[in-house]
Amino acid sequence: MFHRWTLRVALAGLMLGGTVLPASAKDIIVHMKNKGAEGAMVFEPAFVKAAPGDAIRFQPTDASHNAETMATMLPAGATPMKGGMNKEAVLTVTKSGLYGIKCMPHYSMGMVALIQVGKPTAADIAAAKAIKLPPFAAKRMTAMLTKVR
Template sequence: MKISTLFATAAIAFAAASAPALAADFEVKMLNKGEGGDMVFEPALTKIAVGDTVTFVPTDPSHNAESMKDMMPEGGTTFKGKINKEVKVTFDKEGVYGVKCLPHFAMGMVALVVVGDDLSNIDTAPNAKMPPKAKERMLPLLEQAAAK
């Protein structure tokens, strides 16, 4: 094998080994009606790894996706999508993140994103301020996340 071919092969192998793993992109639809009833995120529970992205897609009109400040890990980044606009969120901190559609929050339009394995903020999540219908939908999601 020629030295130049050996060097090129070694350089390619090194580059491939040192390249970061590709992060995944998950899609969550914002719907007027879905499997979970009226005004829902689908899926309502998304489990991802640190560095993954969730794209919230307004499949039906008049929805947005935004973080619930009382339901996220310390140091987590908040986000607020505009009405009828797709929003992409990359999650860089492990923990449990509550998500709501502001116009339909009182109707229970909530979702949960679980990032990584550190669920240390899950115990305080049920204490977040929510309308009754939102809490009714969020509590089972928290139970599912805790069950792993």
């Protein structure tokens, strides 16, 4: 009986050996704030480095915010995300590249964030730099793009 149980456990371990388990995925918290270190209407942190499988949790520290992906700055094949007003939004990143995030009500005030997943290509970075954004959002996004490595 003990021998069979040991064999089953060993086989289960071998079967799971090639499986990527989500235990290594991280939860990363980003706060949506009216005022932060970078001024008014910010995500903190605004620049996040993540790995495929990580979950980015956008938490409404202050009211009147949402978080959603920018259709123009999303890796090919990645699932878009649109959070509700005053609600936590969760983006599980699955593809390497750059994910642009905005708070729709405060987008023109520069409330944007950038998620770097894995190592983006030079083409990813060039494409992100070429995207037309409102002036305040463009200023913040340009600063974040200098951190991409």
